[in-house]
Amino acid sequence: DRYTLNIPPLVNDAEAGIITINGEVQRPGDYVFSRDDTLHDIIERAGGLTSVAYPLGSIFTREGLKDQQRATNKMLANQLDQAVLQLSQSDREGAADQISAVLSYAEQLRLQDVTGRLSVNILMRERSSPVYLQSGDTLTVPKRPSHISVIGSVQNDTAVSYRNDKALLDYVQAAGGYTKIACVISADLGALGRLRPNLKITFEMVTEKEAKQALEAKSARLRALMP
Secondary structure, three states, rough: OOOOOOOOOOOOOOOEEEEEEEEEOOOOEEEOOOOEEEHHHHHHHHHOOOOOOOOHOOOEEHHHHHHHHHHHHHHHHHHHHHHHHHOOOOOOOOOOOOHHHHHHHHHHHHHHHOOOOEOOOOOOOOOOOEEEOOOOEEEEEOEOOOEEEOOOOEOEEEEEEOOOOOHHHHHHHHHEEHHHHHOOOOOHHHHHHHOOOOOOOOOEEEEEEHHHHHHHHHHHHHHHHHH
């Protein structure tokens, strides 16, 4: 009789790579991690966070994600190029301007810097979904901010002193309020004021009638909760 014996290669669990931890941890620096180590394991090895750390503003980056982001940008740019071919066959007024704008945006996508940022919660260790590491990962934990920078679609860009009892709208009002393009309907102000770093939101244009209907619907829900 003939038998086959398969011997698997040796798996080295002792060392898998190096992660860099910067900022507000007790012992920042480069840490060697094993195959089963998680991000929270390394944070504990670094002595944990300092008393002035701002974990909600932490930035975790991964080199492998940069390659994925570049590939995504390239794919989107190629799709825009295909859209230009369709526009070039159109006889609509202003098609030439649209083609120029689309080509410009496609080129911006190809040249755009990528961050490789991955959203993580360093405050809570989730046993069901641990953050395993890859060599080259970097975690930066910032210091708790003493001021908030308010820039963009507000009346006046400014910096406002940070206080725990202030909400988002307090800082916006200190900058003179939103410009017209940044108006948020009253029904959504509460949700917007509770946003935290690393959360992604999108805005949708609505009519004045739709904004009033949303506010009336919210008021009705609140009244229904009252005894």
